[in-house]
Amino acid sequence: MNPNDEIRRQILQWFYERNANATSQYGKKGSAGKISDIKKGLKEAHDLTQQEVMSNLTYLIDKGWINKSQIEKTVQVKGGTVPSTVTWYEISSAGIDKIEGESEFKAGGRYAGININATGTNIITLGDGNVVNAEFADLHSELSNLKRAVARSSLDESQKLDISVDIESLKDQLAKAKPDKTMMGYLWARIQDVATLGGFTEAVQKVLPLISGLLP
Numbered sequence: 001m002n003p004n005d006e007i008r009r010q011i012l013q014w015f016y017e018r019n020a021n022a023t024s025q026y027g028k029k030g031s032a033g034k035i036s037d038i039k040k041g042l043k044e045a046h047d048l049t050q051q052e053v054m055s056n057l058t059y060l061i062d063k064g065w066i067n068k069s070q071i072e073k074t075v076q077v078k079g080g081t082v083p084s085t086v087t088w089y090e091i092s093s094a095g096i097d098k099i100e101g102e103s104e105f106k107a108g109g110r111y112a113g114i115n116i117n118a119t120g121t122n123i124i125t126l127g128d129g130n131v132v133n134a135e136f137a138d139l140h141s142e143l144s145n146l147k148r149a150v151a152r153s154s155l156d157e158s159q160k161l162d163i164s165v166d167i168e169s170l171k172d173q174l175a176k177a178k179p180d181k182t183m184m185g186y187l188w189a190r191i192q193d194v195a196t197l198g199g200f201t202e203a204v205q206k207v208l209p210l211i212s213g214l215l216p
Contacts (some may be wrong), residue, residue, distance in 0.1 A: 007056050010046045012065055014038075014190050015091035016099050025090070032069070032090035051054045057089065065095035136174040139210040143171050146191075153198035163198075170211075185216040 005094045014049075018041075022031035033041070038057070042048040061067040065089045074081040132140040150160055165186045173179035188211060195204045 004056055004059070007046075007048060007052050008060060008065075011042060011053065011056055011060060012091065012095055012098065013088070014042055014045055015066060016096065019091050019096070026071075026088065027072060032088040034086065034088065038089060053110050060095070061089075064092055065098060066090070067092045078163045104178065133177060136179075136210075136214075139207065139214075140171055140174050142203075142207045142210055143167050143174075146200065146207055149200040149203035150198065153200045155194065155198040159198070163191055163194060170205070173214075181214060181216045184211070184214050189216060 019031040020032060021029070023029045025031050039050050039053050042053050057066065061068050068087065070085050070087050072083060072085050075084045148166070150157070150163050153160065155163070164167050170184060170187050173184055192204060195201045
């Protein structure tokens, strides 16, 4: 288990409870909070340091569990007014679903309008709205790691984009009960062809044992 996961659960639960007890969106009893209030609240509730809060809050925002918004206003000062921006943080609908479980009102992300539960396949809905057959969850995770390795690689930006798109196409196939082996093989061959050039062969090797059974 990732050692940061417990901290992320604590942060998300704190936001969930704040939202559940809110009487407005902003303000002292609002569902959204300023970073100073968040740090103070999580220090009191779970004894989290500022570093633990900030690093894991960034992760939760990137994954879509927490929303970040800014409100601009003008502040009166001596001699006139100056612009001021206040940043607010609030649990998202995906974050609420993470704690409460699936809701009949969930749009379904990229597969809106499709009753995923009626496919007869054990499907996992991810925080970004994508879905994956539970049988291929580990492969999906390693493909995400591979995509990050590509982003850090020595390939030029055009090549990085091409390979990242191929990786996402592979991940899309993993929502199916039976991924298209011909498509999987074609995409995987393209990725392997540039792995040595880009310097991400180690990440490719971690994917290989998980994907081999889905290749022609």
